[in-house]
Amino acid sequence: MDKEKIKINPEFYDIMPVEYQELVENATYGKEDRGWKDVGSSKELIEEHSLCAGCPESIAFRHILASLPNPEETVMVGSTGCTSLVFPHIALHNIHSLFGNQNAVASGLKRALAYRFPDKIKDVVVLAGDGATVDIGLDMTLQSWFRQEKFATICFDNELYANTGGQESGLMQKGFVGKMAPAGKQFEKVDMPGLAKTSGCHYVAMLTSSKPNRVEKVIRNAVLIAREIGPTYVQIYTPCILEIGKQMMEGLQEMRDSEGPGQRFEYQEFITDEAKAYMEAKHPKKKRKKKRVEEKKVD
Amino acid sequence: MYAVAEVLDESCVAHKGCRLCIMYCPEANTIMFDPEKKVAVVNEYSCKGCELCVVVCNAAKHQAIKMASR
Ligand SMILES: Cc1ncc(C[n+]2csc(CCOP(=O)(O)OP(=O)(O)O)c2C)c(N)n1
Ligand code: SF4
Ligand code: SF4
Numbered sequence: 001m002d003k004e005k006i007k008i009n010p011e012f013y014d015i016m017p018v019e020y021q022e023l024v025e026n027a028t029y030g031k032e033d034r035g036w037k038d039v040g041s042s043k044e045l046i047e048e049h050s051l052c053a054g055c056p057e058s059i060a061f062r063h064i065l066a067s068l069p070n071p072e073e074t075v076m077v078g079s080t081g082c083t084s085l086v087f088p089h090i091a092l093h094n095i096h097s098l099f100g101n102q103n104a105v106a107s108g109l110k111r112a113l114a115y116r117f118p119d120k121i122k123d124v125v126v127l128a129g130d131g132a133t134v135d136i137g138l139d140m141t142l143q144s145w146f147r148q149e150k151f152a153t154i155c156f157d158n159e160l161y162a163n164t165g166g167q168e169s170g171l172m173q174k175g176f177v178g179k180m181a182p183a184g185k186q187f188e189k190v191d192m193p194g195l196a197k198t199s200g201c202h203y204v205a206m207l208t209s210s211k212p213n214r215v216e217k218v219i220r221n222a223v224l225i226a227r228e229i230g231p232t233y234v235q236i237y238t239p240c241i242l243e244i245g246k247q248m249m250e251g252l253q254e255m256r257d258s259e260g261p262g263q264r265f266e267y268q269e270f271i272t273d274e275a276k277a278y279m280e281a282k283h284p285k286k287k288r289k290k291k292r293v294e295e296k297k298v299d
Numbered sequence: 300m301y302a303v304a305e306v307l308d309e310s311c312v313a314h315k316g317c318r319l320c321i322m323y324c325p326e327a328n329t330i331m332f333d334p335e336k337k338v339a340v341v342n343e344y345s346c347k348g349c350e351l352c353v354v355v356c357n358a359a360k361h362q363a364i365k366m367a368s369r
């Protein structure tokens with residue numbers, strides 16, 4: 001897809017929904033230097049959706065979609081869960097796969113795209129919940145990494161099955177009592193970044209969605225490295241405020257409280273030498289023209 | 300009745316570069332920067348009333364957003 005394809009025939013302009021007009025006029029498709037700084041002044045690639053008021057998954061979605069390096073030529077693959085309530089409302093090609101199958105679907109998709117469009121760059125990005133990535137889809141997740149499939153896997157870690165009412169997940173913390181897990185989790189939170197490293201990922205990051213500049217950097221690295229080098233994995237804490245008993249305005253504070261030194265979402269980043277050399281050679285760090293005010297304050 | 304966020308133009312310091320509420324509002328295209336008035340402005344139709352914008356604005360001591368009922 002490119003932006004030409006979504007342009008409106010002038011004859012029909014006035015009868016198109018205003019959201020669509022804004023998308024065509026003012027979205028950041030086709031801009032090299034896109035990033036989270038565009039939010040608030042350009043049209044975002046995400047429309048109204050039905051996630052709960054204040055849901056941090058929603059914040060993370062905004063920052064990720066603003067940071068994708070090449071949205072016109074990106075296909076996202078989702079899975080069942082709260083994230084799947086957003087996919088129908090994004091202005092990007094996307095596939096909804098059966099719960100847990102997302103990395104298998106993405107493997108076939110990336111190969112088919114490379115075969116069908118040998119001269120084009122096509123990015124594939126999986127975005128799914130922790131239940132889909134680490135429990136029911138763990139087989140597909142790991143096998144795609146063993147096979148060195150070239151796409152990015154993003155896991156929205158809210159440490160439980162939110163969409164079905166709070167069942168235990170592999171990424172739930174030990175001892176946590178969920179609404180549908182009344183006995184409390186008896187095992188440790190799975191070390192998924194550790195598994196990603198030993199299973200062949202070339203770039204691994206664990207973070208929360210509290211710092212848009214960090215999300216932007218990580219997503220850019222994950223997508224660009226996956227494009228040519230091999231699999232990448234990003235785990236973002238997007239707390240389910242509903243299931244952990246927080247108020248709707250408390251999600252940001254919850255993320256900040258969980259990313260301090262020694263906390264379970266303390267920032268981690270891993271990159272292989274091969275991926276590092278590739279990034280330095282082909283995608284050197286962007287220099288921002290404008291100084292980003294307020295960025296320091298939120299760090 | 301439901302609650303929506305409202306920016307008090309005279310207190311908003313978006314002209315100095317503040318974008319906190321725009322960054323952290325969970326809803327896309329909901330708090331926008333008005334390039335003429337140089338303030339943040341809320342699109343009420345997509346505001347879900349979560350008050351996160353009020354929290355971040357107050358934390359930075361700007362006190363420029365209040366909740367209003369509709
Ligand atoms: C094959 C299959 N098994 C089970 C379900 C039921 N189901 C729907 S959403 C969900 C949990 C999703 O949890 P997670 O992936 O962590 O996403 P979240 O809702 O927490 O964002 C389950 C088990 C399903 N839809 N399909
Ligand atoms: S149930 Fe939890 S994860 Fe799902 S939309 Fe609501 S707050 Fe977000
Ligand atoms: S956080 Fe407050 S001061 Fe800053 S732009 Fe938003 S309304 Fe204005």
Ligand code: SF4
Binds near residue numbers: 054348
């Ligand atoms: S109340 Fe919530 S949804 Fe409404 S503008 Fe503020 S942060 Fe956005």
Ligand SMILES: [Mg+2]
Binds near residue numbers: 129130158162
């Ligand atoms: Mg989950």
